[in-house]
Amino acid sequence: MILDRKHALQQKLFREFAETEFTKELQDELDETGEFNWDMHKKMARYGFMGVKIPEEYGGAGADSLTYVLMDEEFARQDAVLAIYANTSNSLGGGPLLLAGSESQKKEYLPQVASGEKILVFGLTEPGAGSDAGGTTTTAIPDGDDFIINGRKCFISGAPMADWIIIYAKTDLSQKGSRGISMFIVDMHADGVSLGAPEKKMGINGYPTSDVVFEDVRVPKANLIGPLNKGFQYAMKTLDGGRLGVAAMSVGVAQGCLDEAVKYAKERKQFGRRIADFQGVSFMIAEMQADVEAARQLTYHAATLKDQNSPQAGMACSIAKYFAAEAANRCAYKAVQIHGGYGYIKEYRVERLYRDARIMSIFEGTSQIQEVVIANNLLK
Structure with a gap:
């Protein structure tokens, strides 16, 4: 594919940012410590990278998928961690809200994610439900105006820094497999939410990963994303x-x-x-x-x-x-x-x-x- 002028200029911008800002010294430091670099996150947010795919009406750039691909490619060419910094909000983090969120949910959460003010992560994988994501055992039981969530998610990229997490939980226990699963956005600072220790990983260090545990976490029914039992x-x-x-x-x-x-x-x-x-x-x-x-x-x-x-x-x-x-x-x-x-x-x-x-x-x-x-x- 021969890129048109707009996409060629975007590619050049992404490459120059990566080569200039994500230096070898910083890469080595993050690989050694495994810590998240908030200064880099904020700098990327100022450039608008956190909201590349998020529509303009919700604070993003509203760019197309090819622009998103060029960004991830050029950032990963320099260092995979840099690409993940920008990818989460434009991919698994913001994706469920863009697909199924109500207008009020999009307006409440997406602008803060696009600006880099807040970090939103994706919680699907469980200790016993990896490739078989339909084997979810986390539950969300209705209780008045709330759901009460219990369960454990694992390998959640960005969990230690996250403000919110979109999780998948069984809401109809009579259904088998992937049926009866719903989506919720949960405040990571809510009572009953806790984190496992950051994983010691082979690679992509500098973007911490951990388990997220839910123990009788009360979530308002307004935090249900999309139709009940149709989250999978x-x-x-x-x-x-x-x-x-x-x-x-x-x-x-x-x-x-x-x-x-x-x-x-x-x-x-x-x-x-x-x-x-x-x-x-x-x-x-x-x-x-x-x-x-x-x-x-x-x-x-x-x-x-x-x-x-x-x-x-x-x-x-x-x-x-x-x-x-x-x-x-x-x-x-x-x-x-x-x-x-x-x-x-x-x-x-x-x-x-x-x-x-x-x-x-x-x-x-x-x-x-x-x-x-x-x-x-x-x-x-």
Whole structure:
């Protein structure tokens, strides 16, 4: 795809911001400490990145899916954590409200999310309900004008910093599987809400992740998002957008791996020659370029279909996410291999890229779940 002038300028802005503001020193610090950088969050909010996909009437930029993809790609090319900072509000965080929220709910929550004043996260996964999200055991039982929520969500990205969380809970206990699940927005500071310790992760450090526990949490019925007992379908629609974002991040990570591999192969000499001049190395670089470009085109195509409200958009997002995530891992492997022993050392950027790439084929639906989605679309 050849970008038009508007999107090319946006791409340039995203790249310049990432390269200028998200320095290697900051990346190393966040990777070492695992802490959230509030200064970076506020700076990104001032640029409007937190509300790129949120409509203008709710304080966002109202940009299209291709702009969103370009942002995630360019940020992840610099560092996957930077992309996640901007992605949450535009993807899983704001998605359910945009899909099913009432007008009053959108006006109450989205402007504060778009401005970066508040952080809104997504709570679907449970200890016993990962890929099988329909196995949700968290419950929301009506009690007067409220629901009382009990349960546990795990692997919730951004939970330690969040002000609100959108959760999925069983409201009709007589229904099996994914039926009878509803969506709620819950104040993270409400009585009965507590956090587990931040997880010690392989990668994407600098964006803390933890469990969220609900013990007799009283939530007003006004906090129900969308129809009662129909929340699961909106979770799946939200994940479509989330998969597009992860596809874009995967493209960025893969491109970052290629950038590092090309640079190192030109500089490193063995047997009196650049290692780039050895066919074994040059072929790996060629394979990486093919993976990056194929993943990019699939992702841009999926974004275009999503902007057109095409019925094929859902499957296209799954295809893009599946291929791009696996491509990022292939590229990370080859980048480390080209660096040899140095690729195994933390001083070299490819070591972190290798760790960050691994999550791409897991979150927002594993690669195997994407294969299920793709096959079901073809075989139904």
